[in-house]
Amino acid sequence: MNTPRSLMVVEAEYRIYRRTWRGTVLTTWLRPILFLVAMGMGLGALIDRNVNQALGEAGYLAFLAPGLMAASAMQTAITEASWPVRTGIKWRKNYWAQISTPLTTNDLLTGLMIWITIRLLFVSTAFAVVIWVFGAGSFGKALMAVPAATLTGMAFASPLAAFAAWVKEDSTMIAMFRFSIIPLFLFSGAFFPIEQLPDFLEPIVVLSPAWHGVDLCRWIILGTPLTLSIWTELGYLAATMAAGWWAAARQLRKRLIV
Amino acid sequence: MVESLVVGRGLSKKFGDFTAVDSIDFQIQAGEAFGFLGPNGAGKSSTMRMIGATSPPTSGHLRVLGMDPMVDGIKIRGRLGVVPQEDNLDRELSVYENLLTYGRYFNMARAEIDRRAAELLEFVQLSERRDSRVDPLSGGMKRRLIIARGLINQPELLILDEPTTGLDPQARHVVWDRLYQLKQEGVTLVITTHYMDEAEQLCDRLVVMDKGRIVAEGSPRSLIERYSTRDVLELRFEADARDQALPVIETVAQRTENLPDKVMVYTDNADEAVIRLSNNGVHPISTLIRRSTLEDVFLRLTGRQLIE
Numbered sequence: 001m002n003t004p005r006s007l008m009v010v011e012a013e014y015r016i017y018r019r020t021w022r023g024t025v026l027t028t029w030l031r032p033i034l035f036l037v038a039m040g041m042g043l044g045a046l047i048d049r050n051v052n053q054a055l056g057e058a059g060y061l062a063f064l065a066p067g068l069m070a071a072s073a074m075q076t077a078i079t080e081a082s083w084p085v086r087t088g089i090k091w092r093k094n095y096w097a098q099i100s101t102p103l104t105t106n107d108l109l110t111g112l113m114i115w116i117t118i119r120l121l122f123v124s125t126a127f128a129v130v131i132w133v134f135g136a137g138s139f140g141k142a143l144m145a146v147p148a149a150t151l152t153g154m155a156f157a158s159p160l161a162a163f164a165a166w167v168k169e170d171s172t173m174i175a176m177f178r179f180s181i182i183p184l185f186l187f188s189g190a191f192f193p194i195e196q197l198p199d200f201l202e203p204i205v206v207l208s209p210a211w212h213g214v215d216l217c218r219w220i221i222l223g224t225p226l227t228l229s230i231w232t233e234l235g236y237l238a239a240t241m242a243a244g245w246w247a248a249a250r251q252l253r254k255r256l257i258v
Numbered sequence: 259m260v261e262s263l264v265v266g267r268g269l270s271k272k273f274g275d276f277t278a279v280d281s282i283d284f285q286i287q288a289g290e291a292f293g294f295l296g297p298n299g300a301g302k303s304s305t306m307r308m309i310g311a312t313s314p315p316t317s318g319h320l321r322v323l324g325m326d327p328m329v330d331g332i333k334i335r336g337r338l339g340v341v342p343q344e345d346n347l348d349r350e351l352s353v354y355e356n357l358l359t360y361g362r363y364f365n366m367a368r369a370e371i372d373r374r375a376a377e378l379l380e381f382v383q384l385s386e387r388r389d390s391r392v393d394p395l396s397g398g399m400k401r402r403l404i405i406a407r408g409l410i411n412q413p414e415l416l417i418l419d420e421p422t423t424g425l426d427p428q429a430r431h432v433v434w435d436r437l438y439q440l441k442q443e444g445v446t447l448v449i450t451t452h453y454m455d456e457a458e459q460l461c462d463r464l465v466v467m468d469k470g471r472i473v474a475e476g477s478p479r480s481l482i483e484r485y486s487t488r489d490v491l492e493l494r495f496e497a498d499a500r501d502q503a504l505p506v507i508e509t510v511a512q513r514t515e516n517l518p519d520k521v522m523v524y525t526d527n528a529d530e531a532v533i534r535l536s537n538n539g540v541h542p543i544s545t546l547i548r549r550s551t552l553e554d555v556f557l558r559l560t561g562r563q564l565i566e
Contacts, residue, residue: 011359012359015351015355015358016351092348093344096342096344097342097360098363099312100310101336101363102333102363102365104332257313258313
């Protein structure tokens with residue numbers, strides 16, 4: 001029996017995860033809970049009192065939760081794609097060990113992407129459970145949004161893997177986290193409708209895959225109309241993922257096959 | 259004629275303007291322990307990575323196990339074992355899990371890996387640490403585990419890049435002993451090292467590399483015979499005495515090397531040379547008589563010491 005080589009990478013990731021999963025419990029469960037309590041219930045109570053038509057009738061919590069599901073998938077994907085690639089090349093150096101076996105750089109990348117997909121499915125499902133517990137949406141609909149949230153995450157995972165394979169200094173990584181992740185998160189449309197933003201910012205936000213993911217998840221869970229057609233939304237996320245994948249494959253080869 | 263496992267002809271590797279490996283020729287036969295000896299930066303590791311099918315040659319001809327590494331890299335790597343210079347074990351995992359994970363990369367079945375892992379842990383004397391995490395292991399243990407990992411797929415060729423660099427003397431001897439054992443069992447070893455004692459202990463045949471080129475080739479014994487004398491006298495002097503002594507020393511030596519801290523006197527009969535120096539009024543503060551080593555060969559060939 002000949003198992004595809006990239007699945008061996010997934011298997012290795014899983015074996016390491018079995019040793020390190022405790023650290024991820026906090027972000028998987030606590031992040032959605034904290035955000036929904038603080039923003040959804042705390043801030044939401046204030047907002048709902050001042051009835052905001054833009055949010056629809058369901059209230060702020062129901063508006064926030066689906067968007068946050070997509071934005072959380074983005075955050076998970078960014079962390080899980082960037083540091084493993086960076087340390088695989090530079091610190092743990094496990095990529096160098098792996099390429100001296102029959103594995104190729106493409107196997108490493110495919111394996112990592114499959115692994116992140118699995119993680120995103122899990123994290124998004126956990127989010128769906130939290131949504132249901134908070135009464136922020138139906139469980140069935142929240143589950144249906146899991147693939148959309150996962151795709152949103154993947155649209156970030158592959159470009160971030162490419163970026164992490166490309167950077168030469170850890171400080172560049174840290175700067176990226178500091179100056180682009182937080183704006184991406186805040187201006188994803190998860191916390192407020194982007195129509196509230198100054199006109200010149202709107203088209204910039206629309207370029208971010210996060211906004212497309214938020215729009216999709218809100219459509220599925222809350223039933224708000226999609227801003228663009230479903231194929232445009234899905235196509236944009238898929239195209240971003242594909243472009244990132246291509247760049248990551250190229251960068252990994254460049255860094256490791258020298 | 260024995261088939262060569264690795265053949266390099268006019269093999270070069272350039273990084274931009276820098277030439278790491280400069281048109282080298284070599285052949286490695288099945289069953290031998292073949293060494294690349296040279297100082298840091300001589301191009302040994304670059305050569306190893308090309309043989310390991312993870313680094314494309316810039317020019318020249320390279321065949322590993324009869325195949326072209328740039329075409330059949332996956333097949334070649336499946337039949338090689340690689341022991342890298344740096345520790346790249348999976349720290350979160352146990353000793354056994356490291357072997358399991360690595361074995362799976364070769365698509366080995368779990369039962370086969372288990373059998374092989376038990377054998378290899380016995381071989382590298384880590385059976386008792388099978389289930390302990392990798393992180394707390396000593397440097398010597400980690401190196402032995404990396405060697406075991408490199409052997410998991412029963413490779414036809416084991417490539418070792420600086421196998422004992424950074425280990426204390428005792429740990430080095432354990433590693434040497436294990437590698438010697440492998441050699442006895444007929445495993446083909448390719449070793450890079452900048453330690454002349456390592457090369458002498460382990461290698462049947464070696465090439466001496468300097469600045470990307472091969473400057474000599476042969477068995478350790480034959481290289482010493484060809485490029486050095488039987489004995490070496492190492493003399494140390496008071497600051498001023500050395501210059502006066504040098505002309506006298508040259509009369510008793512076949513060759514001398516005037517190093518910053520000592521004078522090396524090459525001669526086939528050290529005892530006689532010592533007496534003659536003393537009779538001619540040369541009294542160094544210390545005199546050491548020893549046999550020639552590959553270090554002397556390297557010094558002769560390049561005018562520099564291996565470890566500076």
